[in-house]
Amino acid sequence: MMIGVSTGVDGIERCTCTSGWSADEPSIVGWSTGGARVIRNMIRASALDIDLFNTAERSPSMIWQALGVVMIANALAAVGSWIGYENTAGEATWDSIRQWIGIGGFPIPTEGGVVAVVGLGILSAVVGWIVWAATTSFIGTRLFKGTTDMGEMLRVLGFAQAPRVIGLVPFLGPVAAVWVLVASVVAIREGLDFTTRRAIGTAIGGWLVWIALQQATSVVLSALV
Numbered sequence: 001m002m003i004g005v006s007t008g009v010d011g012i013e014r015c016t017c018t019s020g021w022s023a024d025e026p027s028i029v030g031w032s033t034g035g036a037r038v039i040r041n042m043i044r045a046s047a048l049d050i051d052l053f054n055t056a057e058r059s060p061s062m063i064w065q066a067l068g069v070v071m072i073a074n075a076l077a078a079v080g081s082w083i084g085y086e087n088t089a090g091e092a093t094w095d096s097i098r099q100w101i102g103i104g105g106f107p108i109p110t111e112g113g114v115v116a117v118v119g120l121g122i123l124s125a126v127v128g129w130i131v132w133a134a135t136t137s138f139i140g141t142r143l144f145k146g147t148t149d150m151g152e153m154l155r156v157l158g159f160a161q162a163p164r165v166i167g168l169v170p171f172l173g174p175v176a177a178v179w180v181l182v183a184s185v186v187a188i189r190e191g192l193d194f195t196t197r198r199a200i201g202t203a204i205g206g207w208l209v210w211i212a213l214q215q216a217t218s219v220v221l222s223a224l225v
Helices: 034-046 050-058 060-087 091-101 113-142 150-159 162-168 173-192 196-224
Strands: 003-007 013-017
Touching: 034 050, 034 060, 034 150, 034 162, 034 173, 050 060, 050 150, 050 173, 060 113, 060 150, 060 162, 060 173, 113 150, 113 173, 113 196, 150 173, 162 173, 173 196
Parallel strands: none
Antiparallel strands: 003 013
């Protein structure tokens, strides 16, 4: 970004820039970079900023930011799961509870260390994100008469994953999961353009479908192994 100073006809010096970022925006130059913009939007999503979710809904180009949020947040949460598993006796119990109710927790491979855990965490998160978007889009439009498409739901629900970053701290995974669920309700409400009550119904329906798929997958994998 190029920043300079120009003098207007009124004799007052003003800051100018040529990257599309406004000098009047209450931010620092660093926020204009892609990575910093993602971080800023993650903070806004975690704060349940309605404007952020509405912007994501209307902006197809933000799909890559949404994907980045899913990967970053769940990678950090996976590291937290690994730290807890390696150093805390009760982590296996917490993982069993979280996996049973479908709100977080990552498979802890016996080999490969933190790299394997993060890889599996990101993979399962991306798959879950796509399934969650598809089910909420279907339930929200068919049962609750909302208006959306798959791209919109992917974007808003991707940003709703932002609070999962606190899962980096062992044992905060359940707290992060609840926070994500609340953010998801806001995201669904804004993405489908209907009431909070219908958003809650859609979230519950999508969650039940996701749990059923998880359980079915576990049964199939157990049978194969």
